[in-house]
Amino acid sequence: MANTETALKECLSSIDGATAAALVDYTSGMALGTLGGGKDFNLEVAAAGNTDVVRSKLRTMELLGLKEEIEDILITLNSQYHLIRLLKGRGGNGLFLYLVLDSSRANLAMARHQMRRIENELEV
Amino acid sequence: MAVETDVLDELRRLRTRVPRLAGSLAATVDGLVLAHDVPATEPEGLAALTAAALGVAHRMTDAAGRGDFRELLVRGAHGYIATYAAGTTAVLTLLADDRVNVGRLHLEGRRSGARIAELVDARIGPGGGRHADRPAAGDGAPDPVDRSRPIGTLPVRTPQRPAHRPRTGG
Numbered sequence: 001m002a003n004t005e006t007a008l009k010e011c012l013s014s015i016d017g018a019t020a021a022a023l024v025d026y027t028s029g030m031a032l033g034t035l036g037g038g039k040d041f042n043l044e045v046a047a048a049g050n051t052d053v054v055r056s057k058l059r060t061m062e063l064l065g066l067k068e069e070i071e072d073i074l075i076t077l078n079s080q081y082h083l084i085r086l087l088k089g090r091g092g093n094g095l096f097l098y099l100v101l102d103s104s105r106a107n108l109a110m111a112r113h114q115m116r117r118i119e120n121e122l123e124v
Numbered sequence: 125m126a127v128e129t130d131v132l133d134e135l136r137r138l139r140t141r142v143p144r145l146a147g148s149l150a151a152t153v154d155g156l157v158l159a160h161d162v163p164a165t166e167p168e169g170l171a172a173l174t175a176a177a178l179g180v181a182h183r184m185t186d187a188a189g190r191g192d193f194r195e196l197l198v199r200g201a202h203g204y205i206a207t208y209a210a211g212t213t214a215v216l217t218l219l220a221d222d223r224v225n226v227g228r229l230h231l232e233g234r235r236s237g238a239r240i241a242e243l244v245d246a247r248i249g250p251g252g253g254r255h256a257d258r259p260a261a262g263d264g265a266p267d268p269v270d271r272s273r274p275i276g277t278l279p280v281r282t283p284q285r286p287a288h289r290p291r292t293g294g
Contacts, residue, residue: 029227048227052143055225 001123008035010121011099015114017106019080022098023124026051032095032124041100050084050098072112079103085115091124127247131240132159142232144221146203150240152214153178158244162219174207174217181207195233197226208233211241213248 002010004023011021012035020036022043029051034043057070075082081101087093097119101111135148139161147162155175160167181196196207204220206229216237220229 024227027223029225029229031227044227045231048225048231051225051227 002118002121004033004122004124005035007097007118007122008033010118011097011115012036014118015099015101015106015111017102017104018099018111019102020046020100022047023122024051024096024098025094026054026096027094037100043098046098046100050082050096054084054086054096072115074108076103081106081108081111083111083115085112085119087119087122087124092119092122095124097122127243128159130243132161134236134239134243135159135161138218138232138236142218142220142224142229144224145218145229146221147219149174149217149219150210150214151175151217153212158214158240165219170217174215177207178215195230195237204229206230206233208237209241210237211245214240214244216240 008021008023012018018036020034020038020041020043022034022037023032024030024047025032029048031043031047034047037043037046053073053075054070057073061068061070069088070086072086073084075084079102081103083097083099083101085097085099087095087097097115099111099115101108131150135150138148139145147160147165149160149162149167149170150158151171151174152158153175155172157167157171160170162170177196177198178193182193185191185193193209195209198205201222203222204218204224204226206218206220208216208218210216216233218229218233220226
């Protein structure tokens, strides 16, 4: 079992191309923990903005009458991938893991696989 | 009057940027309404309460050694009330639903507070308000205006000695 800090460290160290990670509460839009990012990438802004992304998708699914759950959301930019993984179970409800990847160095399939593993080990 | 309309424009813009924002109010630190966009609440009362809360918040940050006042967040069962410093003369109070994105509320509230500070300072000039003796956020040197009056502080009561000492024993 890993706590928030270890899980975020694990994200950056074990996933190739990862440059920033955050654990975000999308009921409030605030981050429970952030790692990486630096001065030119404000993870607080990313947490608030991506909360809107998640809420918007959940609302759309509700309107469409889909009784499904979001496993993850992938956003592809010119040089980055942004991965949002919604946590399930064990108090992880209402939380998502947010990962920024450098697309020239990242392996998407591997990144998703590792995110799933980190989620399973995470205890909030 | 220009400053009020400019501030009101800023409040309207804020409403489009923050979903689930129920209302916003810009007031001077001594509790006078500058501009408001609060449909369901009385703005004068809210401005007065903001000033009162601000006084306590200033004392809290001072007492706890946490520097200048920046913001105040209150949560009720049905939503949030957030107050942000807008320079030394004004404050911004936002009312939001329970399901608001607090992260976004903070980001936009801080940004808006800074913009209102610019608008108000350009018009009135900095250092004119009740907390003028306090340095502005991010501003190093304190403004030596009206230092005699410790403003934003609650009156300190020292209990009076009783005139008659109660008898001890027999």
